[in-house]
């Protein structure tokens with residue numbers, strides 16, 4: 001077999017038992033494993049099972065004894081790509097290997113497409129496929145590369161903190177410190193020392209000098225959340241830092257200079273506060289060199305299925321579990337307006353997870369206001385499910401944009417082609433359930449491509 005395949009130009013490594021094979025497999029990356037079922041110290045099936053999880057892209061072909069149908073069926077069931085019956089004919093071997101090579105190629109392409117597809121729908125944990133979120137992602141990419149100050153505005157719980165982190169992680173400061181200060185959580189007198197630091201004896205109780213958050217963030221990013229809450233005195237001091245990056249720690253007359261990228265956020269209308277005279281206009285302009293508005297969930301309701309999926313995954317990770325939505329839940333949750341935005345949604349899912357018995361999240365475990373909004377029939381909850389909405393019961397995001405739908409369709413076509421129409425294999429390739437694949441196959445009219 002080695003000679004036959006080498007003549008065809010393949011690179012072959014040989015092992016005569018499981019032990020040697022394991023060493024080889026550790027050392028090198030292989031595309032195809034061709035193995036006898038019976039090995040001196042193990043079986044080819046055992047090796048396949050061992051490696052499948054860590055190396056899902058490897059193609060397994062097993063050699064079975066003549067007439068041993070049971071072994072062959074078993075191997076295929078456990079995920080072998082194909083089997084060869086001994087005695088193995090050179091032509092047959094070449095054909096199977098050619099098909100395997102094609103499978104490996106398509107599988108790699110598919111993985112790549114899946115990554116591109118996933119990347120388009122999230123940025124450093126900020127999930128979103130809506131036009132409104134695409135705009136936010138675009139802005140994050142644009143501002144990340146320059147150390148300019150950014151002002152994030154949006155309702156509470158929309159994800160401003162996460163957006164600030166995304167800007168930091170997209171920037172070339174990503175390996176430097178990221179420091180977050182919630183200006184509303186700290187009393188004003190303390191906030192000044194927290195931000196700028198103090199010298200020993202600067203105030204009663206200052207028994208030793210301490211560096212402030214500006215110094216802690218030197219070279220990196222400082223995120224000032226709830227910026228609207230700072231006092232006029234602190235606004236003046238902040239103006240100074242935004243102008244020339246210098247400040248004086250409390251009790252010190254030694255000026256400090258730092259290289260800090262500032263990101264500020266608020267859920268108040270800062271411009272209105274400027275008009276009312278409660279926020280300094282000059283500081284407003286220094287902070288708002290670039291402004292990004294983070295949309296509320298009402299403005300991007302189409303992202304709800306995606307967010308619900310992502311938050312369920314996050315909660316699952318936290319609980320070391322694997323939660324799933326009960327049938328129809330996605331649709332019901334999408335009928336509520338979520339005034340507390342992603343934070344409210346997250347809390348509701350986390351609560352349902354705690355209350356659930358087992359791993360199924362049930363509608364009855366969601367807060368009263370969510371249940372009432374849906375059951376009360378604001379029109380969306382009780383409507384006859386459309387063909388597309390029916391998909392939500394399978395955890396499908398029925399609101400994919402056209403572009404993403406095209407992507408999805410071609411990924412499914414590709415997977416069906418690779419698996420030669422075997423839907424179970426195609427579903428596994430795509431990382432979705434068979435039921436979900438069946439729904440999507442029907443949705444895109446791809447029935448002809450399955451066998």
Ligand SMILES: Nc1ncnc2c1ncn2[C@@H]1O[C@H](COP(=O)(O)OP(=O)(O)OP(=O)(O)O)[C@@H](O)[C@H]1O
Nearest residue numbers: 125126127155156157158159160161162267342343
């Ligand atoms: N796009 C997103 N995808 C998934 N989870 C998100 C996303 N944005 C935010 N979250 C989660 O939602 C919650 C609220 O987000 P965050 O704290 O960033 O909101 P915020 O706008 O800063 O709120 P506040 O104005 O109250 O400070 C957090 O648990 C966060 O992890």
